[in-house]
Amino acid sequence: MKKERSIMQYRGETCLNCHLPLDLSDQYCPNCGQLNSTKKLSFKDFFEEFFSGVFAYDSRFQRTLRVLLFRPGKISKDYINGKRMRYANPFRFYLSASILFFLLFGLTVDLNNSNQAEVDFEDQPPIFAPGLPDAERDSIRELIEENSLDSINKVLSQRGMDSIKSLPLSRIQDSIETEADSITENYLDNYVPQSEIDTMHFWNANKTRIELYSAFLDQTRIRNSEIAIDSLRHEHSAYNHWLYKKVVDFDTFKEEPNLFINYFVSKLPFIIFFYLPVFALFIWLLYLRRPFNYMEHLIFAFHTQTMFFILYGLAILVKIIIDSNWPVTAANFIFLFYLYKGMRFFYGQNRVKTILKFLILNLIFFILAIIAAIISLLASFSIY
Template sequence: MKPTTRSLTKYRGEECLNCGTPLDVEDKYCHQCGQLNSKKQLALKDFFGEFFSNIFSYDSRIWRTIKHLLFKPGFVSKRFINGKRFSYANPFRFFLSVCIVFFLMIQTIEFIEKYTDHEVAKVLNKNGDQGSNIEVDNGVFSISVKNQKKKEKETPSDKELKEIENEPYIGKYIAEKIREDQLKKIKEDSLKAINPTKDSSVVVTQKYLDSLGYIKRLYKQLEYYESFTAKNEITDPETALAKMDHNNTRWNQAVFEKTLLLKSISDNPSVLVDIILPKLPLFLFLFTPVLTLFLWLLYVRRDFTYMEHLIFAFNVFTFVFLSMIIITVVELISFDYVNLASFFFLFIGPFYLYKAMRNFYNQKRFKTILKFLLVSFIFVIGLIIGISLLLLVGIALY
């Protein structure tokens, strides 16, 4: 990179202007504090030149870290602990930065999808029938009849689907989504016919609930609210509690809201992702020291410190989130027709962990495979426990 004007030899001084350390003319930077050795007055051109120079220098380090993390398992960790620390991003800060980028991207996608659903419905209804209206809720398409006092959702006819399919740009995609929703509804109805819901005719009074212990009361309340919501399409807690003749307390409202959440999870398990994802970085950040302790015990006879194992673990998790960013971008570009997440977690992720352990710890293949299996077992157990806790906390705070 071309040197900046302020770094030229003729502007260098005999001491650092920042810390006063004696310097030679050959010293471009202060060896004590790192400041540029220059007596030249700061000009606008110099200021922006240094600014962009620092940005591109930092970016080159970031891109080098990303490239080597993705395609050279264990390489970054090994180079970093061997002293090549200025060539790569700090593993702890980089892990947090990648997590922030990933979840900002997820939140942005969710916002855009909701906005797009609204706009799609508005466009489709612009020249539509006056008696019906297409509604979109998180990608689920339905037709509501306006002429009735109470709106009822109806499935579009084949003729209506063909009209939607002929719409320019996204008509075919929307028609396919509606057909998928119809097929899903048919399957759900068949399952309800085979496994009917609990009898909702049995009335559970507030007085009866008050006579029960805490655990039994909560179980009975959830069971009764579940049967009530299955029979009545009421989502407002105050209205539902008034109809059940239950006290309008914060406890009863919270239990009713959790019942609705559990019902939405059973109808659409993808809701779990919305609950778990925002808390996943915190879980990994807290779980990493535990996994590192296991690695330290597993390689106790090797000359690795706990901190070096921790750097390795953070780099592996950074690779996971970098890969999820790439997978999400591929899904967006392919309009969700290409889904690589399952393939990644079943094949690419485990293979990457094995190669990273092999390259970082430099052990033979058989030993590495055994230790890889042990680490995978501990990670799966920790993941199950962690996700269970995340679900309990997430459902409680959702």
């Protein structure tokens, strides 16, 4: 397609992109690199140019993947030495690999945890065991009308349907009434007016708000913050509304944890993307006497993490196919060996120094990973 568009009859004397004067012998603009052609685009030109770009990227992609897999540390060394056109950009390549990895990872996470649904006694009659006298049936139905459905559901979730069937009527009545009373007592016991909260220290005030909002939500099941804050006669501040919404979110995640897991996993590629620069800072400190600047350590960290995603992504694929955990176990040992070889080649130190720094680096990685995970979980929950 480019050959057709670059023939002499379509060449111009000015670059259409940067307006640099050109000779008819110039096939490309020496300033911006655009093809020297005045031919109008057709549908054929558009699609051919699109696929040409894809295949051109694939060529670099295949070369990058091949070197990354079988030559630990070489791609990073080539890149910092200026051999960059032959390889894909390390940051874009990392993002592509991480997104594919977490898509595969999502297939292996068991997100089908069935949660206890609220029980409607009109639709779920098994509690009325066969042979139960009519008088006792009527008594239980009166309990349903007198007590909140939430208290009955809590009794069912705590004891289980089968154990409830075997209980006498008096025990069922006591359990439901006790649960209903405890919900009311919890809400009343935790009630604190806004004026009193305003006099507390920050942490005590937050603890009091959370306890109160949780008790109120448990009793009333009101999820709208406007209604809840108004009912509690608290100030309609942005912080009060945000805190009540977080209490509601936490209650939702307790019932359906897969919602937050899905949300958090979807953000992990970007969380790790911002975590790696911090990790690269510690690599720089560890190799302070070596002739590498911070950016060169960062490139090595991105290439290594990309290899991690590729290796474990392949392990997950094999695990899905054969339904066994040994591919992931094998990937652990392969990656550790790969990391050692990569450090040895990239930094050019002897075996003893490389092994020692390898152990220190892994310790630093796990400590930072734990800290980053805690911060990321809190941040993800706060903006959910």
